[in-house]
Amino acid sequence: MDYMNSGMRYTPKTDRDWDPAVQFLPASDNKKLEKKKGPGKIGAVIGIVIFAAVIALMTGLLVWHFHFRKNVRVKKLYSGSMRITNQVFEDAYENPNSTEFKALAKQVATQLRAIYTKSPQLAKYYVGSTVQAFSEGSVMAYCLSEFDVPASQEAAVDKVMATLDKLVDKEQRSIKKNSNALVFEDVVSSALDTRLISTSFDDFLRFSQHTRSNHIASIKSPGFPNKPYPANTFMQWQLRADQGYVIKLDFDNFNLEENCKNDFVKIYDSLVAIESRVMDEMCGYVSPSQPMTFLSSSNVMLVTLATNEKKNFPGFQAHVSQIQRGSKELACGGQLRGVSGTFTSPNYPNYYQPRIVCEWNIEVPTGKVVKITFSKFLLAEPGQEKGTDCRKDYVEIEGKKVCGEKEAGEVTEVSKTNKMSVVFLSDRSYVDRGFSASYEAIDSKDPCPAQFKCATQRCVKSQLRCDGWNDCGDMSDELNCKCKSNHIQCKNGLCKPDFWKCDGVDDCGDKTDEQDCGGCKSGEVMCRNSKCVSEKKRCDGRDDCGDGSDELDCSRGDVRCTDLTYRCKNNKCISKVNPECDGTLDCEDGSDEANCDCGRNLFKTSRIVGGQEAEQGEFPWQVSLHIKGFGHVCGASIISPQWLVTAAHCVQDDAKTRYSQPGTWEAFFGLHTQRQNGKTVVKKNLKQVISHPNYNAYTYDNDIALMELDSPLTFTDYIRPICLPAAQHVFAVGNSVWITGWGATREGGSAASVLQKAQVRIINRKVCDKLMGGQITSRMMCAGVLTGGVDACQGDSGGPLSYPSGSHMFLAGVVSWGDGCARRNKPGIYTTITKFRGWIQEKTKV
């Protein structure tokens, strides 16, 4: 095993002490257990006796449960630390086998016993304490204390242990005169995370490590990167730095199971797992491109990994180094002058340290005031999820505390004078990525020149006032409006664009925009073709709508086939909407759940997702189509080992290039960053390009093409197909979909190097057709964010519009065209895949 590189001390240990011993008793005479023939009278008597015995046993269990269970005892472990102020640290204290360690540990344990046994609430249950480690300052001791507590007393013991410092103070006052006694200060204690004392662990592995200057060591989960970490294992790494230094832990790979209940890593600002010193708990996948560096507050840190028997993943690797206190890297706060500037929390965009206070004093020219805006604000931690009650980490601006996670620009403050003070405080537990702020000198009388001033102090363009969009973030630009002629006046005072009227979405929030729409009377339901039929006619077995939509999603088994029903392989039809790959067998031949090994990624994004870069392997069906010798031109999607779907406009010849010829192209699979052909990447040539025969180069109608590869793909974690929807699949308006590609990151801009992702919503067809001047055919669908700012763009064409449905992603559309990119009220236009399901099947047999 190479958990630590050379030049570092480490002590691997396997500790199976806590393993429960499990033994199976052999049956003394197996023959006695064999079934005898013919019951007869004796059999009946035995039967009655057994019945009576079972009843007696159950009664006994019930009595035990309700009467005696309160006497069931639980083993409770508390971890804690204390500073021994009248001792000086010696190097030997780092080694638990040294006589010096043993002698001091014994003295600590003896004094702890004296403290616990004097407490009436704890004495009866106390089992013992062990010292796990010492570190500098004067001497810090890290202990584990065990109690055997009746279940009914658990909460009471927890309460006393949470205020252990008070008990210690009391005891210390009484023994002060004894000069040999150790003096304890800064005592903390809390119940050990119960997941760390699970009896199902097969292995406990412990490592300790002392890092030195000019040396970077690595720690990693067992087997990384070649095989998954082992099941049911608890591991801990006790990390130390020299005195006067802090530890820097830098994860360069992190891929654990997504459910933190099963496998997780916890990082502590301590040498034992004290809950009030947790810096973070992590699971899932974190892209290597995400900043993941942690800094300790002193020269110790603990990393733990706990796994269970369910799914095991590749694990993690991190580098460990030390940084001198007071160095530039750790500096924070200071004087800021001038008309504008920026500053960030220390270690930004990585995690700030626990237990720091920084203060910035900003001063702008006299006569002006200071305006500060946070473009990133991540100060989340358990206990202040909503960000309203800032009892833990916070930023304080002119006496006003802000905490939690905020959107870019959401936190904006303006000072009253030309000075502003900003304080950042991080408490002892949980850290986050911090903030990035900018300040500018503004005129106090006109803080938003030629702009609208939001109640949040943010400035937005004047045209955005009363336009139906929440541009300020707090709706202040949409309040007290007199609506313009092309807007609906909502009853609640809001204005919404006219084209949102009667689109089936409650845009006003009070349904004003969905009233008087000539909809159905009460007691009627609206068909997909907008006809109204009586509610009673729903699911009556007759097509009352004329398009069969009143007979959809009825619980009856197979129904008459229509254009809207799902056709099973045996040609029977079912009325359920979107039955494919939803985990329920709906067709009697099981065909709705066949071919469902698609639209899944192995790596899910974790809690920490920043920016717009996709994670590696997050969209394994995404293809990059290159023109040989030129580079990326279009996207495509894998639908089977040999077939891709792309846009017809990508494969139209022009004067210079024969895009329609397979030999022009090469397709890249498993690609994340352009021009970086790592291990995951596969390149293939094409055998065939089939453009849709009805593609119209002027209207972009039927903008779809198929590509056949010259040899089949082998699917990997990074190369997999997306699910093709049935022709009847419904992609509901308003639902979120993913767009992905290496296209331009702004209109007229240059192509992205790393695969980008963005979430957009499916937009009502009628609304979209109005917005796009009547250019939307039934073979097109619209998706976007009508406020602008999120869209596909040049170079994304041919790529997937991925629709998450249950645990699978379906190919809803192909990136086709748009009026520029990311413009307000100009959604992206996509080729509707369902319209081409028959054609795809005919050409590819997929």
Ligand code: 4AZ
């Ligand atoms: C393009 O030129 C393109 N905003 C693709 C999508 C969109 C615009 C342009 C949608 O490939």
